Amino acid sequence: MSAPKFDDLLSRVIRYLPDSHQNHRNPIGASQRLAVTLRYLATGIGLQALSASYKMGTSTVSGIVEEMCSAIWDALQGEFMAFPSRGQWQDIAEEFWRQWQFPLCVGAIDGKHVRLRAPARSGSDYYNNKGFFSIALMAAADANYRFIYVDVGAYGRESDGGVLGRSAFGSRLAEGNLNLPAPAVLPGTTTPSPYFFLGDEAFPLQVNLIVPIQDRKRIYNYRQARARRVVENAFGILAARFRIFGRLIDCQPEKAVKIVKACVALHNFLASTERARYMPASFVDTTADTGEVQPGEWRQARPSQRAALVREQLADYFLSDAGVFPHQYNVLRLGTDQ
Template identity: 90%
Template structure:
């Protein structure tokens, strides 16, 4: 219905509408209107009333926030901290001032220009500071908005907008899908650092807790008894994420999330462009390249999982120990992520769509800092290490996340207990034999037999 023509074309409705707006009701009453004209008039009056409500708010900027440029936290703390206290700057943002500037130069081109239309636009550096502070701490939006002297809805919008820009700016360089040559380099790094041959990455899944989404039913309600989204990821030997899949329903298992993802489909079909099968180091035995997963994943040619059961032969226990030792990289990657970005220390208080953007931004920042500021972001003491005896020494990140209930493991998947193919089982058997040979033995692997554990 083209009601706008009635309001602008000099019709009877236009005159009645003008009389109502001017408050001259008696002059409008004698005019008789059809039912259609009455409906159009009511719609116009309703829209006019909504415009008045928007105009009639108490203030454009809350009076307390008008001094943001003089005594807000960005001016009073962040700017002085850049030159006066480098250590505090890192603790505050999880990055140094030069790295903050580097990130800002990458992100700024992905930000919309809508803020320039505001009376007192908030600069990109301050918006980035607000977002990084929100991700690095457990602080709520209201407390953050009060310290930076902004409206709560303003801060919420800034965080969502900036998280999208961070992912767009960093994804191409620090989360790009590996080429065949890069897969080969990852496999060599796993062998050098973790003595596990032909492994290109370790896979695991976590549940990221969030508030109950409106009208979501039981889709996001997981087996732990709370609402969450699934975070599936693969990590390389240096604790960097190779791939992430964020946003699946919390009720799904790790194996189910992997199977439904594009990555999982390509993995099962052998379309990840992995290097051609190669021989195990020091032998003539050929083997494909593969990922490592835990019991939640199915055994596939390109995805190894531990031997199931408890009363296992020694060779199987040694294999499980060697796989658990190498797969520890993805556990550490998740732990470092949660320790550095404390937004994961509590349930994320937003809708799933926004939570996905927050998680993806944190993952991209993790890879960005692990690649460009590794010594400070995750020093040697921050990650798990192995002593000369072969015993694992817990990293400092575990102290930071102790007591957290947000990022938890997903449920086991029934498909993981399905009968594997003969070829996949043969690959695992060859690896188990290889770890007992002179070429593949790890000096401390037999300690696991004396300790009575596979971990």
């Protein structure tokens, strides 16, 4: 984020912040509160380390982050997370056709687990099938990697299909009440089709929600997976730019929801107003002339993938002539041919 963009963001959120002069003689300025919050979201630094670097109390920093995250969402969601009109749905579909050659698509839907400290007395509600505690982030993205809608806070144990079905968006989707454009013909044909979202196998097939076909139609599945990469990229960019998603969020679910919503709003804000800086062309997946997908830089920016690469390099090194330890095979009783 550039300095002018920081000032722009500050001017938007400041009106949603409570007047700290009422409670403090020497209040912390709004610009410093915003800087503290952005550093927390962008780096994933712990609250204790963050409070030490700004010479504030941990509880003070925690309160600043929660208050500012709420203000960021309130300030940005009306403009950058507004629900599309019928004309805007058509614009989204045109972009999907132009960029991803998939007709009448108005968004790609997927879910993401946001790692969370185990809430007290929550049992297994937040324990997901991946083996950790989380809240669910369900979202739809447009062709330009911006989020059209998000639903945050469902129990981690719920499936993607269950989270979508119980959300207000999912209910309106199933009932056909999203104000989507009237059915149109597929390009170059006279075949009519409704507008729809793309999902993976975790979602139920609906008129306005199209999922892969099992065991056949390889061309269709390839084309659908290619178009669905936009939501995978949107999540990837979000996690790469806001490293808070790369660590366990050490707070209660209600506060974690505010943090996630602030990051989503900032993602759309920066993707819309400072795209070249926030996600340059090389940062996202692209398709070569041969049809092969070229991975974007956000994939290399993920700490887990870098760590996995380092581990694989070490594993190979320990098996090589240069890195072998004379007694390693004897100790493990595997034999020197392993």
